[in-house]
Amino acid sequence: MAEVGAIRALVPSALRRIRPGTVGATVVLFVMLMLVAYPLVLLIEASFLVEGPGNTKVMGLELWRTAWGAPGMLPSILNTFKRVIATEIIAFPAAILIAWAVARTDLPGKKLIDTFFWVAFFLPALPVLMGWILLFDPQFGLANQAFVALFGMEEGPFNIYSFSGIIFAHIAARSVAAKYIFLSPAFRNLDGAMEEASRIAGASPLGTLRRIVIPVLMPAFLITLCISLIHSLESFEIELILGPPNNFYVFSTKIYQFIQEDPPMFGIATVLGLAILVCMLPLIFWQQYLSQRRSFVTVTSSFSLNILRLRGWRWPVFATIAAFGTLITVVPVIFLVMGTFMSLYGHFGLADAWTIEHWETVLTDPPMVRATANTLMMGAAAALIGVFWYSLVAYISVRTRYRARGLLDFLSWLPASLPGIILGLALLWVFLNVDLFQPLYGTLAVLVVACILNSVSTGVQLVKSNMVQLGRDLEEASFIAGGSWAYTFRRIVLPLLGPVLIAVALLTFVAAARNVSTIAMLVTSENRPLAMLQVDHIVDGTFEAAAVVGVLIVLLTGCMALVARLVGRRFGFSGLR
């Protein structure tokens, strides 16, 4: 003991106060700064660098001045907002109505409708788009062919390669489904007693809706709208496929086009990305403000639902919503699968219209096999490393008093608000221009990093909310009973968080497997995953192969999503109180 005391006396007390936990948290923070903040700083710096005399780089506004003259630059920004506004005007009210009808009326078949939207939410955009192309292509689209045959028109009325086609594709993809999933809990958790109190005080059902329900739910509406706008702005792959034939570019496809040029127009792409970020800043701050205000509907344990009786409207309303649900899930998948068995995509009139040849070639095609392996490895690595990383960040944020955890929260939240294409561009800068990381370019590691960042916000948030729910005293009870930190983590924390960690891993895998926008510019022929292979097939016009790849992606992500949902259902809501 005396020696210990002597050694203690030698160590300055200020140093003794630095605990290993603090060191670990600082390492985590440093890595997050390197992965999130550093690439963005590089991007901003790059936009202000210009060629100086003798192959040097000097600071200047040259790029910012000349970029606006680049062909299609300004229209792409305008198109972005035009597209977002047109989509949200339709999708937002529709999602509110559907979520309300499912949560607070006596609509039949609620489970079925719920399932439709979850499936729509998890279906990757590109494979679904393939289904729509088969239906609405101006030449061979089945719907157009039907109109021509039935009404003797010269050409069909639909053209998916148009502004309205793009809006349709968005609404049929995630646009409505994501909002529905976001809004349903708010509607469900609204305490019916609030409405009943208003009715007893003398308000009509409509008056109650106006004076009580809408004001109470307003924060939920606003944050949903805000997040939807951000996500909508980030969209990439639908425009990538449907835009160019019509010469319609949004900022993300324009950046992609600039980078595809030979030589790549990095500077101009960077300016465009930053310009969009500046436009998005108000939205990003608004979201931060809204989510910090935390004025969401309070969840009570014993609330009553005030179920509105639809009477005669029950079945018509159900039919409408169910038809929409079918349209955005079953229909495109059927046509996608159909497409894989066609000799020539969309040409039903051929003598040998049907074949299994594409499955045979595609399944033995070396690039295809490599892409499948790439997707599996990339997804698995992102899921495993991601879960570990997200748990660390969440633990520091929830369970420690680490000084800089506010900054850590911000860094883990930021990637969700950055368009994938900009995050990808920033990472491209890092992997091309920083000596330390250059050797990694072209390897799967680059894509794994991109995918982990792509899911970091959702992952950390999920783990955090479950950790908060867990209650610190469950751990403390174990300490008191004699358990060390490690034992407690193994016997108490891990079993209780286990289900959510599995769910987060699966969700990260799904997001990685379907991701296009973040990795599009980081992919080379060596590390190309399935999703990018599908893009390349569509761009090359080999729709049949693209459809096969699409089905594979749907199967892969579908299974994972299903397991994630089952795990979430089984443990997430019943196990924890």
Next chain:
Amino acid sequence: MSGAGAKPFLGLAHVSKLFGTFRAVDDLSLDIVEGEVFALLGPSGCGKSTTLRQIAGLDSPDSGTITLNGNVLYSAEDDIFVPPQKRNMGMVFQSYAIWPHLTVAETVAYPLALRKVPQAEIDRAVAETLEQVGLGGFGDRPSPTLSGGQQQRVALARALVYKPDVLLLDEPFSNLDVKLREQMRVELKQLQRQVGVTVILVTHDQSEALSLADRIAVLNAGRVEQVGDPVDLYENPVSPFVRDFIGLSTRLDVEVTAVHGGEAQIRFGAGGISLASSALRGGAISPGARLTAAVRPESILVGSAARSADHNTFKATVETLLFVGDKFECHLRAGGDALLAYSSRGERLREGDTVNLHIPKEALSLWPK
């Protein structure tokens, strides 16, 4: 079992804890005797829970010393901090902290498995402890399926099964309904007498502290106001805070008219009602001094009960009568001042009646303003 003079078992000396600039615990010293039930009583924010967590090792004080049975658990000076898992204490949390993924038996076996007890021994101890807390046969049930009262018994079994040196209870009954709360109090007291474990109980509920504890420390703003056995605290509070926090009392603004020996003659109210007091609690008592007089409602004799007294009587008007089952609560007014007293069920008072009151002079205490 209680009282001063016994060998100190758990000692806190000059313990302080700061949250920012807020002194949650302020130079607090306590000596707790082996085998006693010791209550930390006070309003929310008085530092009682922080003190308990410091004893448990879940929080670390900023200064001071905590010792258990001669061993130092915490010492700011020597930089000693024994982590909670090495303190061999048991604790029942306010939320019970029942692990939702374990069965009742697994929960209770948890601390024993940590202590490398052989499985056969664990099974026997778990069954015995569950029997003790009245949960015999519940071993295989998943803990979350139990009711609140049963969950509390599980938490108690988990805390007792390894025979801890000290059992810490953090507001253990606050989540139970009134009937169950009273039942659990009796059971806990019986269990403690049977097991003999030292218990430290944190509560804001005075009736809980009074009925369960052998000794009580009343805490206010991070400091100890008074330590004593329940009857002593109730009858001889040393500060206005303790007087008002424990039990009910009516306070009157009074003026001293005469002093002789250990007694003072005082006057209160518009009509100048004159009473004698022999319970002087400090302050300069001299004729003309303005003081506060306090009296417990049950010390005031009402109506027929007051008739036999020949001094310290006065008249009051019944303003409001509340029948509370075993008696009437009388809200009275005398000389413009409000008083609270109890009358027996047989008294048959009516609102508006004028009644005789008697306050024994030793029941009327005088305090500095």
